[in-house]
Amino acid sequence: MTPPHETAVITPAMVAALCxxxxxxxxxAGDDELLVYECDAYTLEKHLPGVVVLPRSxxxxxxxVKLCAEHHLPIIPRGAGTSLSGTVxxxxxxxxxxxxxxxxxxxxxxxNRRALVEAGCVNAWVTNAVKxxxxxxxxxxxxxSACTIGGNVGTNSGGPHTLKYxxxxxxxxGYEMVLPDGEVVWLGTTPDGGEDVDGxxxxxxxxxxxxxxxxxxxxxxxxxRAPQAFKTLLGVFxxxxxxxxxxxxxxGAGIVPGALEMMDQLITQAVEAAYHFGFPLDAGAVLIIExxxxxxxxxxxxxxxxxxxxxxxxxxxxxxxxxxERAELWKCRKRAFGAIGRLSPxxxxxxxxxxxxxxxxxxxxxxxxxxxxxxxIPNVFHAGDGNLHPLILYDERDPDQVRRALAVxxxx
Amino acid sequence: MKPDPPTNTAAPARFLDYDKSLxxxxxxxxxxxxxxxxxxxxxxxxxxxxxxxxxxxQDGRLALGQTAVRHVDLCLGCRACEAVCPSGVQYGELxxxxxxHIERHHERSPWQQFLRRWLIEKVFPYPERMDLALMPxxxxxxxxxxxxxxxxxxxxxxxxxxxxxxxxxxxxxxxGGESRGRVGFVSGxxxxxxxAETNASTMRLxxxxxxxxxxxxxxxxxxxxxxxxxxxEEARAAARRNIAVFEQAQVDTIVINAAxxxxxxxxxxxxxxxxxxxxxxxxxxxxxxxxxxxxxxxxGEPIVRGxxxxxxxxxxxxxxxAHAQPIEKAPRTLVRAVAxxxxxxxxxSNVCCGSAGSYNLTEPExxxxxxxxKTDNILKTGAKTVVTTNPGCLLQMRAGLKKSGAHDVEVxxxxxxxxxxxxxxxxx
Ligand SMILES: Cc1cc2nc3c(=O)[nH]c(=O)nc-3n(C[C@H](O)[C@H](O)[C@H](O)COP(=O)(O)OP(=O)(O)OC[C@H]3O[C@@H](n4cnc5c(N)ncnc54)[C@H](O)[C@@H]3O)c2cc1C
Ligand code: SF4
Ligand code: SF4
Numbered sequence: 019m020t021p022p023h024e025t026a027v028i029t030p031a032m033v034a035a036l037c038x039x040x041x042x043x044x045x046x047a048g049d050d051e052l053l054v055y056e057c058d059a060y061t062l063e064k065h066l067p068g069v070v071v072l073p074r075s076x077x078x079x080x081x082x083v084k085l086c087a088e089h090h091l092p093i094i095p096r097g098a099g100t101s102l103s104g105t106v107x108x109x110x111x112x113x114x115x116x117x118x119x120x121x122x123x124x125x126x127x128x129x130n131r132r133a134l135v136e137a138g139c140v141n142a143w144v145t146n147a148v149k150x151x152x153x154x155x156x157x158x159x160x161x162x163s164a165c166t167i168g169g170n171v172g173t174n175s176g177g178p179h180t181l182k183y184x185x186x187x188x189x190x191x192g193y194e195m196v197l198p199d200g201e202v203v204w205l206g207t208t209p210d211g212g213e214d215v216d217g218x219x220x221x222x223x224x225x226x227x228x229x230x231x232x233x234x235x236x237x238x239x240x241x242x243r244a245p246q247a248f249k250t251l252l253g254v255f256x257x258x259x260x261x262x263x264x265x266x267x268x269x270g271a272g273i274v275p276g277a278l279e280m281m282d283q284l285i286t287q288a289v290e291a292a293y294h295f296g297f298p299l300d301a302g303a304v305l306i307i308e309x310x311x312x313x314x315x316x317x318x319x320x321x322x323x324x325x326x327x328x329x330x331x332x333x334x335x336x337x338x339x340x341x342x343e344r345a346e347l348w349k350c351r352k353r354a355f356g357a358i359g360r361l362s363p364x365x366x367x368x369x370x371x372x373x374x375x376x377x378x379x380x381x382x383x384x385x386x387x388x389x390x391x392x393x394x395i396p397n398v399f400h401a402g403d404g405n406l407h408p409l410i411l412y413d414e415r416d417p418d419q420v421r422r423a424l425a426v427x428x429x430x
Numbered sequence: 431m432k433p434d435p436p437t438n439t440a441a442p443a444r445f446l447d448y449d450k451s452l453x454x455x456x457x458x459x460x461x462x463x464x465x466x467x468x469x470x471x472x473x474x475x476x477x478x479x480x481x482x483x484x485x486x487x488q489d490g491r492l493a494l495g496q497t498a499v500r501h502v503d504l505c506l507g508c509r510a511c512e513a514v515c516p517s518g519v520q521y522g523e524l525x526x527x528x529x530x531h532i533e534r535h536h537e538r539s540p541w542q543q544f545l546r547r548w549l550i551e552k553v554f555p556y557p558e559r560m561d562l563a564l565m566p567x568x569x570x571x572x573x574x575x576x577x578x579x580x581x582x583x584x585x586x587x588x589x590x591x592x593x594x595x596x597x598x599x600x601x602x603x604x605x606g607g608e609s610r611g612r613v614g615f616v617s618g619x620x621x622x623x624x625x626a627e628t629n630a631s632t633m634r635l636x637x638x639x640x641x642x643x644x645x646x647x648x649x650x651x652x653x654x655x656x657x658x659x660x661x662x663e664e665a666r667a668a669a670r671r672n673i674a675v676f677e678q679a680q681v682d683t684i685v686i687n688a689a690x691x692x693x694x695x696x697x698x699x700x701x702x703x704x705x706x707x708x709x710x711x712x713x714x715x716x717x718x719x720x721x722x723x724x725x726x727x728x729x730g731e732p733i734v735r736g737x738x739x740x741x742x743x744x745x746x747x748x749x750x751x752a753h754a755q756p757i758e759k760a761p762r763t764l765v766r767a768v769a770x771x772x773x774x775x776x777x778x779s780n781v782c783c784g785s786a787g788s789y790n791l792t793e794p795e796x797x798x799x800x801x802x803x804k805t806d807n808i809l810k811t812g813a814k815t816v817v818t819t820n821p822g823c824l825l826q827m828r829a830g831l832k833k834s835g836a837h838d839v840e841v842x843x844x845x846x847x848x849x850x851x852x853x854x855x856x857x858x
Contacts, residue, residue, distance in 0.1 A: 046472065050497040053486055054479040061456050072471050099473065100458040118471030138471070140462045163514065164461045292518055356457050356516020363452040 026091050026111040028068035036071055036113070039081045044119070046070040055096075055114055059161075060104040061364060061414065062424070067094060067108035074119045076194060076202060076235040083233060084200025086113050093198070095229040097138060097169030100161040102367050105173065105228040115233055117168050123147045124236070125209065131241040132191060134209045137168030137234045141175075144239060153241040156183035160352040168234045174226030178277035178351065181402035182310075183242065187225045194236040195224055202235075209238050245276070245310035249320045250338040250347055253305040253327040254298050258282055258397075261303040262377040264330040265401045268307065269374065271326065273319055276310040278402030282381075284361070285354055285396040285409070292357040293350045301333065305401065306351055308344075354398045355409070361394065362411035366427050374404045384408045384430060391426040393419065441490030445531035446524060448488065453519045454481045460511035460519075465782045466504050469799050474501045477511030477521055484528045499536050502528055504796060506789055507658055508749035508782040513756050522754065523700075529660030542792065603633055603643045610640040610729070614681035614718075616652070616672075616695065617645055618688045618821075625821055631849035632687045632722055638852065639729050648675040654694035655788060657701070669698045670708055673715045684715070687722040687845050689820040693754035695719040721751060722845060723819060727760035741814035743769040746804070746827065747780040748820035761844055765817050768851045776816070777807045785826035797826075805830040808839065816841045 033047045046052060047069045056064040068091070073079045086093050092112035099106050108114055117138035125134040126148055133144055133155070141162040144155040158177035159165055165175070171193065176185035183189075192206025206221035224231050255261040261280055268275065281289065282303050290297040297304060305327070309319050320337065327335045338344040358365050372380045381397065384406075388395040394411045408430055412423035460477040461467055467476035474483065474497075483501055486492035505525060512521045613636055617629055636643045653668030672695070676684055686692040699713035720728070745765050751757050758780075766773045784790060784800030804827060808816055816839065818824055827841045842850075 043470075046474070048497060050492055050495065051472075051474050051501075053492060054473045054476075054482045057456070059455075059457050098458050098461050100461075116471065116473070118467075118473075121471070142462075161457070161459060163463075164459045292516060353459070353516030356455065356459055357518075359453045359455040359457075359517025359519065364455065 026068055028091070028111070028113070032085075032089065032091075033069060035085055036069060036082060039085070040071050040073050040078050044072040044074070044078075046072070055099075055108070055116075058096075058099040058101045058104060058106040060102050060366065062366060062420065063104050063107060065108045066111065067114040068111040070096075070114040070116055072116050072119050076196065079115060079117075079120075079233050079235050080196045080200050080202050082113065082115060083196045083198065087199050093233065095168065095172065095233045097166030097172070098140070098161075098164050100165045101169065101173060103173075103369075117166060117233075117235070120235065121166070126151075126241075127209070128153070131243070132209075132238055133241055134236060134238050135167055136236055137171070137193075138166050141165050141167060141170060144241075148241055149244065152244050154244050155189065155239055156242045157186045157189055158352075160355060162352070167237050167239065171225050171234050171237060172227065172229050176400070176405070178279050178306075178308075178348075178400060180400060180405075181278055182274050182276045187222070189240045189242075190221065190225060191238045191240055192221060193224065193234050193238065195232040195234050197232045207238060247310065247313035247316055248276070248341075248344060249309045249316045250344045251305075251307045251309075251320065251323055251327075252336045252338070252347065253307060253323075253332045254301045254334040254336075255303045255305065255327075255330070255332055257302040258381045259378045260330045260332070261305050262374075262381065262401070264305060264327050264332065265377065266374050267326045267330065268323060269402065271322060273309070273322060275307050275323075275402060277306065277308040278400070279306040279351055280304070280397070280399055280401040281306075281351070281354060282397040284394060285357070285398045288357040288360050288396070289350045289354050291360055292353065293346070295346055295350045297350070298334070306347060351398070355407075358396070358409055358411065361396070362413060364414045364423075365409045365411050366423055367407050367409050368427060368430050370406050370430070372404045372406060374401075377401065377404060377406075380406060387426050387429055391422045393422055393426060395426070441488065442494070442531070442535070444488070445527050446484055446488045447527065450520055451481060451485050451488070451524055453517050454478065454515075455517050456482075457516070460515050463510040463514045463780075465506060465508060465510065465784075465800055465803075466796060468781065469796065469803070475504055477515075477519075480505055481519070481521070481524060484524055487528075487531075494532065494535055499532055502532060504793060506749070506782045506784070506786040506796075506800075508786055509753040510749065510780060510782065513753040513780075526657060526660070526662065529658070530662050531660075533660035600633075600645070602645075603637055605637060605640050605642050607640065609642050611642070611683070612681050613641045613643050613725075614676050614679050614684040615643050615645045616649060616684060616686040616688075616691060618652070618686070618691050625824075625843065628687060628821075628843045628845050631843070631845040632685070634849050635722070635726065635845060635852075636685060639726065641729075644679050644681055646675045646679045648678075652691040652694040653701075654690055657694065659788070662701070665694075666701055666705070669701055669712060673698065673708065673711050676715060676718075677711065682718065683720055683725065684718045685720055685722055685725050687819070687843070689721060689748040689751035689755070690822060692719060692721045693750040696755065721755060721757055721760075721819070723751070723761040723764055724755075724757050726848075727763055740772065742772050742774050742812055743815045743817060744774050744776040744808065744811050744813035745779060746776055746783065746808075746816055746818040746823060748818055748823045749780075749782050749786065751819050752780050761817070761819060764844065764848060768848065774811050774813055776811055776813070778803070779807075781807075783823050783826045783830070785820075785822035790826060801826055801830040801833075805834050805836070809834070809836060814839055815847070817844050817847045818842075819844050 037045050052066050055070050056066050071082055092110050094108050094114045096106045096114050096116040120136035121138040123135045158179050159175040170186045174186045194204050196202050224234055286297045286304055287299050309316050324335045384395055395408050397408050399406045410423050410427055412419040458478055464476050473479040483498050487494050509522050633643050650671050651668050653665035656664035696716050696719050699716040702708040702712035783804040784797035790797035824841050831839050
């Protein structure tokens with residue numbers, strides 16, 4: 019193994035050998051072309067990989083990995099590179115294996131409600147492929163229009179609808195993986211097997227492992243029947259405290275919304291500037307509450323939610339009037355991170371979970387940090403499960419801001 | 431040790447609006463919307479990658495060499511990335527200024543020089559020259575001599591419609607009955623040569639809606655071919671001419687039926703923002719420009735449902751309409767009003783067909799790959815009519831379907847489609 023932080027050397031012979039496996043147009047070896055692979059969506063740290071390969075099949079991946087094992091070269095799997103934590107960094111150089119050419123939905127098994135997809139398949143494409151049949155793939159990270167299923171497995175991604183439907187690990191039945199020595203294995207349920215796994219269930223091995231245990235090449239995902247109906251509400255609050263209390267009360271009342279999201283004032287303003295949805299600019303916080311299920315039961319639940327919001331001093335509670343308004347509301351929420359570009363050139367985010375009851379306290383703490391370090395920290399998060407993403411804004415051109423951003427990030 | 435990224439180049443004079451380039455926060459949400467990235471899977475061929483390259487060139491981290499130019503050249507300028515970018519990155523502007531920089535500082539092969547400086551800039555924008563240049567092509571087609579040509583020429587030729595009708599448009603058509611207003615019409619350079627019939631349909635649609643139509647004779651190319659090729663000075667000259675001509679015509683609205691030209695006309699305000707004598711006039715001009723579909727939907731052109739259309743109809747989003755302007759709803763509303771239940775959505779309808787202005791001449795290989803992708807998607811829908819709004823897309827998709835032997839699928843401009851169905855309905 020290469021000792022950490024000593025950069026692996028990629029020889030011309032190695033490049034030639036890689037070309038022999040994936041073809042010359044599948045190998046990126048010049049520094050001028052490697053530059054864009056020096057980071058993912060986390061831009062604070064940068065390292066050039068030694069070489070990037072773009073395989074088209076499991077066989078090619080296996081051959082590449084085997085070659086790397088023989089030459090003790092580190093491998094770094096990469097999907098769309100939307101990770102926010104620098105997990106796709108080639109810290110020691112090495113061979114980056116990008117799965118962007120393996121992006122097909124291979125088979126849909128409607129009877130058993132599952133789909134076999136290549137690891138580079140974009141998350142949203144899975145739902146696109148099956149929605150005409152009333153099905154969908156539940157994990158919906160906000161980056162779902164670009165991130166890959168392989169990357170979702172690597173980071174065990176969740177999204178707004180995690181509250182009700184769970185994270186990636188609850189929806190991956192099995193997968194094909196190339197182990198670090200080049201061996202190809204299938205873990206978990208096979209595409210033609212039953213739900214139950216014979217022998218040990220090793221599915222957990224790669225899920226959330228950030229590509230440490232091998233390269234995932236194909237994934238068998240579970241499909242869910244789309245709810246019959248949705249009701250999406252927008253609650254407008256004067257303070258984050260009130261909104262947080264409403265969240266606790268909703269869950270406390272035994273209602274399980276499909277999603278329950280909070281945006282604070284700063285982020286609401288950025289999103290409004292980007293999408294002109296009609297968010298109030300002076301509200302302390304807004305909640306997006308989505309109820310799904312049988313049409314008949316939704317009206318009653320919605321009335322209950324409105325009541326709870328009002329009790330917590332909501333200034334206004336709106337209900338999306340049709341599918342289009344609902345889609346627009348979600349578009350705003352899903353692209354909220356991106357709208358940050360309007361506030362600041364760079365940001366880092368943390369991904370933390372606190373008990374719901376501690377939400378108001380945590381939010382006050384973040385506010386104090388923001389004042390102390392003189393950096394703006396907007397918040398947009400999955401309030402339903404207490405999953406926070408404070409966004410620390412800074413400008414990479416100012417070294418002092420970079421230092422403060424890292425420090426405050428540590429504090430949080 | 432691997433060397434750090436190359437820093438051996440001095441940073442060039444500022445060509446990029448740096449703050450605008452910093453608006454890109456590297457989130458990657460644009461990746462899957464980019465046609466070239468979908469095809470190659472190479473991040474250098476993605477919007478995020480290209481912006482990174484532009485910035486690296488500007489910072490002097492990267493020399494303006496073959497590689498950077500290659501990846502910028504391969505960009506279609508379709509601006510699908512801009513439409514999905516949550517951070518509001520104005521990719522089109524970054525691209526234009528980078529291309530301008532490349533054309534000033536990068537030596538191109540003689541063939542590319544010929545294409546870019548001569549054919550695309552000196553022939554296409556001028557209807558008379560275009561007409562002349564098309565003559566040999568028409569003969570070749572008429573006598574069925576395509577087989578004798580090399581592949582690239584055959585591909586180029588396949589884009590030329592079998593019949594090109596070029597009849598001059600009347601300068602003024604009065605509305606029958608009481609006029610609802612006075613509309614200026616931009617006849618377009620390629621449109622007026624290759625698609626005179628489409629222009630006639632457009633005039634009839636405007637006329638039927640109850641407006642007077644003026645087509646000022648002095649107008650010229652919108653300048654898009656110059657701007658996309660990285661020749662901003664020529665583009666500005668074209669803009670000034672058109673602004674002056676339409677000021678004379680005294681119209682409230684300026685309607686255009688070619689999405690590519692339309693998006694250019696809407697950008698005159700930006701193009702001339704630094705020219706004190708023209709900035710305000712340009713802004714006023716741009717604010718009057720409407721794509722035909724957007725205008726028709728707004729004035730409420732009453733179109734009756736066509737009678738004998740049981741075959742499926744689909745709609746392709748021209749990049750310059752859906753991404754640059756961005757107009758997606760209006761044309762669908764118009765087509766749906768006619769096609770009703772027979773309307774089907776086209777998968778990847780907003781992924782570029784590979785035409786992208788003069789792209790199929792400068793980047794034939796990628797253009798062909800995207801053409802095939804589009805053809806496959808069209809065939810998947812089972813539609814027999816594909817409606818779109820831009821001449822380039824029309825030619826590209828027709829040629830693609832022909833190559834695949836799908837002779838029973840028609841591709842029609844939305845003006846021709848609406849006009850035809852309205853006339854059919856009136857006949858019944
Ligand atoms: C605007 C924005 C919003 C986001 N919202 C969310 C959100 O709501 N929820 C959430 O969980 N995340 C979110 N993220 C983070 C990120 O999008 C997810 O972690 C996503 O799953 C990463 O997918 P990717 O394809 O981009 O993977 P990459 O970023 O390329 O890789 C992520 C990790 O997975 C590994 N990996 C990638 N492919 C494979 C493979 N085939 N085999 C093995 N390992 C692999 C990589 O080595 C790396 O460690 C967001 C990011 C952005 C920019
Ligand atoms: S979506 Fe916009 S901000 Fe994000 S990487 Fe692409 S261009 Fe940059
Ligand atoms: S303009 Fe089109 S081809 Fe160019 S980067 Fe954007 S999406 Fe890709």
